[in-house]
Amino acid sequence: MSLDKILSISGKPGLYKIVTQTRTGAVVESLIDKKRITVGAHSNLSILSEIAIYTLTEEVPLREVFKKIKEKEGGNPTSISHKDGKDKLEEFFFEVLPEYDEDRVYPSDIKKVVQWYNLLQKNDLLDALEEPKQVAADASEEE
Structure with a gap:
C-alpha cells in the first residue's frame, strides 16, 4: 500500500487508510482501532504523499523523512514518544533532518x-516508503 492511500483527517487522531471511494467522499479505516468511518469530500483530509516538511533550502516529502527515521531507528518504533517534551522531540528531529x-x-x-511513523511501523x-514516485511524476505532468 502506498502513502497515496493513507491520510490524516483534521480533528481526528491517528491515520486512516482509504478502503473505498464513494460519490460523496470515502470510507476509511483507522490504523489505531481498525474502525471504519465515512468521510465527506468536505472533510479536511491530508494525503501523506502530499505532505512535505520545510527545510532551510527546500521542502522534503514526508516519505523521505519517514525513510530517514526508519534508517535511524533500524525499522523499529522511534526511541522517543510523540508525548515527550518539546526539547526531546526537537533534538530527535534535528538528528533525523538536521536542516x-x-x-x-x-x-x-x-x-x-x-x-x-510509529503507526505505519506498527501496521x-x-x-510503502520504498515505492517509486510514479504518481507524483504523473501529477506534475498534468500541471
Missing part, C-alpha cells in the same frame, strides 16, 4: 510525524 526549518516546523508537527506499512 529542518525551526521557524516553520512546530513541535506539534514533529509530534505528528513521530506518531504517524507494517513502512514498505
Whole structure:
C-alpha cells in the first residue's frame, strides 16, 4: 500500500487508510482501532504523499523523512514518544533532518510525524516508503 492511500483527517487522531471511494467522499479505516468511518469530500483530509516538511533550502516529502527515521531507528518504533517534551522531540528531529526549518516546523508537527511513523511501523506499512514516485511524476505532468 502506498502513502497515496493513507491520510490524516483534521480533528481526528491517528491515520486512516482509504478502503473505498464513494460519490460523496470515502470510507476509511483507522490504523489505531481498525474502525471504519465515512468521510465527506468536505472533510479536511491530508494525503501523506502530499505532505512535505520545510527545510532551510527546500521542502522534503514526508516519505523521505519517514525513510530517514526508519534508517535511524533500524525499522523499529522511534526511541522517543510523540508525548515527550518539546526539547526531546526537537533534538530527535534535528538528528533525523538536521536542516529542518525551526521557524516553520512546530513541535506539534514533529509530534505528528513521530506518531504517524510509529503507526505505519506498527501496521507494517513502512514498505510503502520504498515505492517509486510514479504518481507524483504523473501529477506534475498534468500541471
